[in-house]
Amino acid sequence: xxxxxxxxxxxxxxxxxxxxxxxxxxxxxxxxxxxxxxxxxxxxxxxxxxxxxxxxxxxxxxxxxxxxxxxxxxxxxxxxxxxxxxxxxxxxxxxxxxxxxxxxxxxxxxxxxxxxxxxxxxxxxxxxxxxxxxxxxxxxxxxxxxxxxxxxxxxxxxxxxxxxxxxxxxxxxxxxxxxxxxxxxxxxxxxxxxxxxxxxxxxxxxxxxxxxxxxxxxxxxxxxxxxxxxxxxxxxxxxxxxxxxxxxxxxxxxxxxxxxxxxxxxxxxxxxxxxxxxxxxxxxxxxxxxxxxxxxxxxxxxxxxxxxxxxxxxxxxxx
Numbered sequence: 001x002x003x004x005x006x007x008x009x010x011x012x013x014x015x016x017x018x019x020x021x022x023x024x025x026x027x028x029x030x031x032x033x034x035x036x037x038x039x040x041x042x043x044x045x046x047x048x049x050x051x052x053x054x055x056x057x058x059x060x061x062x063x064x065x066x067x068x069x070x071x072x073x074x075x076x077x078x079x080x081x082x083x084x085x086x087x088x089x090x091x092x093x094x095x096x097x098x099x100x101x102x103x104x105x106x107x108x109x110x111x112x113x114x115x116x117x118x119x120x121x122x123x124x125x126x127x128x129x130x131x132x133x134x135x136x137x138x139x140x141x142x143x144x145x146x147x148x149x150x151x152x153x154x155x156x157x158x159x160x161x162x163x164x165x166x167x168x169x170x171x172x173x174x175x176x177x178x179x180x181x182x183x184x185x186x187x188x189x190x191x192x193x194x195x196x197x198x199x200x201x202x203x204x205x206x207x208x209x210x211x212x213x214x215x216x217x218x219x220x221x222x223x224x225x226x227x228x229x230x231x232x233x234x235x236x237x238x239x240x241x242x243x244x245x246x247x248x249x250x251x252x253x254x255x256x257x258x259x260x261x262x263x264x265x266x267x268x269x270x271x272x273x274x275x276x277x278x279x280x281x282x283x284x285x286x287x288x289x290x291x292x293x294x295x296x297x298x299x300x301x302x303x304x305x306x307x308x309x310x311x312x313x314x315x316x317x318x319x
Contacts (some may be wrong), residue, residue: 032280034073034187036214038244039063039272040252040265044083044111045220047168056082057094060108063272064095068102070274073187075106076244078252079138079195079220082110084119092124092132100130105185107192109218111170112137120175123192123218125183133185134192137177139203142196143169180206188213188279195219198229201236202303208237209292213282217243225251231259238286240277247271257282 041059042051050056060077067075085091087110099106105127112122112135125134143156143165156165156172166172180203182191191207191214198204198217207215215233219225225243234241234257241255245265253264254275262275286292 031073031187033276033278035071035274035276036074036076036242036254037063037067037070037072037272037274038076038242038252038254038263039078039270040245040247040250041078041081041270042247043078043081045080045246045248046170050083057091060095060106061098064098064102064104064106066272067104067106072104072274074185074190074214074216074242075104076216076218076242077106077108078244078246079109079121079123079218080111080246081108081220082124084111084113087112087122087124087135088132096126096130096132098130099126099128103128105187107216107218109194109220111174114175118173118175119170120177121171121194123194123216125190125192128186134181134183136181136192136194137175137179138171138194138197139177139180140196140200141171141174141176143171180210182207182210182212190214190216193217195221198233201233204233204237204239208239212239213279213286214240214242214277217241219243219245219249219251221245222249223251224249225253227251227253227255227261227264230255230261235259236291238282238289238291240282257285 042054043056043059044050064075082091095106095108105125107123107125110122110124112120114120121138123136124132127133156162180191182189189211191210191212193203193215195218204215217225225245230241230243230253233239234255238257240257244252247270248268250265250268252271252273254262254273254277256262256277263273265271265273
C-alpha cells in the first residue's frame, strides 16, 4: 500500500516513526491529541457474500501495518467485514498478532457464531496487546418491509416469503445486543454503534452520558453514511465520531466536536483516511457543559417507555 493512499486527511499526518509496542500504553491525561484512522473496505456483507479473491483478514493487515508505522492510536474497519466466525478463533488470532506487533487499537465488524448455533452482529475491539478487550453486539436490527396495511413487520412474513426474508436478511434472526457499553482505553473512553443503531438518537446520548468521548459508528451498507447525523450527534452529545463503511458504500469519516468533518470518503471503493482529534478541547467542553448541567430528566420519562402515543403514531408497532 502506498503511503499517499492511506493518508488522505483533513489534517497534516505525523511523520513515519517507530510503532507502539505491546505494553507501551500512554497516560490518558497527557494525550491532548490522538491519531485515528478509518478504512472503507470490501469484506463480507450482510448476506454473507464476499467480493471474489478477498481474504477478509489479509485485507486488514497492510492497513494495520501502516497504522502502526504512523503511530495511530485507533484504527476502525467496517461492519460485517470478517463474516461468520468463532470468537476467539483463527481469524482473530491473525488480527491479534498483527495488532500486537504494531501496538495500536483496532475495531472491526463480524458475525459472531455463538455456542448455541445462534449468531450476533459483533464489533470487536482489539487492545494494543492484540487481545480482544471489548465487544459490542448491534442492538437495533435493520429489518425492513411493510404488510398490506402498511404496518411495519414485527416478524418476517409467513410461508415461503418468510423463508426468503430469513435467508436473505440475517438480522431477522440474529441475537440483538442488550447493552450500550463504554470502553476505557489508554487514550480515552469510547462507545461503539453499528449501522442502524445510529439512526436512533438515544444510543448516542446514552453513550455520551456514560462517559464516551469518542463514538465509533461502523456500517455495512450501500449509499453514503449521513454526515448530517454525524454533525448533529457530535453537537448534541459533545463527542468526536469516527465512521467506517464497506467499500460498496461511502461516507467513511472522522468528525471532531462540535461539527467539523476532518476527513471523509466521497466515493465507493477501498480507501483509508486519517486525522488527529483534539481530546483536550473536548474534555474542557464536557467538563463545563451547559447542555449536560441543564438537562431535565424528569421531563424525559417517555424515553424509557415501551408503548407509544397511539393517537399520534397510529399503526406503528414496537419491533
